[in-house]
């Protein structure tokens with residue numbers, strides 16, 4: 001089955017303490033794991049200071065429908081599509097939605113992750129996806145436990 005993959009970035013719009021925001025993001029990831037698995041979607045959600053970057057891959061109708069819902073979600077703002085491509089194979093095939101937390105160092109190394117005042121650089125989409133994949137293998141860059149793995153059936 002043909003696969004499409006999209007990558008977007010957005011500004012986090014969650015209120016509360018740092019711990020509470022982490023909790024809310026963990027809940028977004030948990031709910032997405034369940035829902036994506038049911039629609040043959042895989043991907044990863046990276047969270048770094050004030051910014052989300054999410055990769056979503058799977059059958060085109062499911063990717064489009066899910067992204068439409070995500071765009072309307074008030075828990076983030078300024079959703080900007082960085083890449084939307086036909087893909088030969090999945091990059092995040094082992095995760096229906098993996099949560100990744102990256103620290104400031106990673107954000108500086110990859111300007112496409114953007115800060116609140118910076119613009120994303122679309123040309124860096126491939127580098128960002130590569131970074132997200134490698135963080136999943138090595139664990140989050142702030143030294144926290146590696147993200148939960150959510151296997152989905154191979155397509």
Ligand SMILES: Cc1cc2nc3c(=O)[nH]c(=O)nc-3n(C[C@H](O)[C@H](O)[C@H](O)COP(=O)(O)O)c2cc1C
Pocket residue numbers: 028031032035036045052054056066069070071072073075076097
């Ligand atoms: C940053 C972010 C990423 C999200 N990722 C997903 C996702 O991968 N899959 C998904 O089904 N919902 C995701 N959601 C949640 C959707 O925006 C939406 O709340 C959810 O799909 C339920 O939609 P509904 O209330 O219209 O049924 C995400 C939300 C945010 C804020």
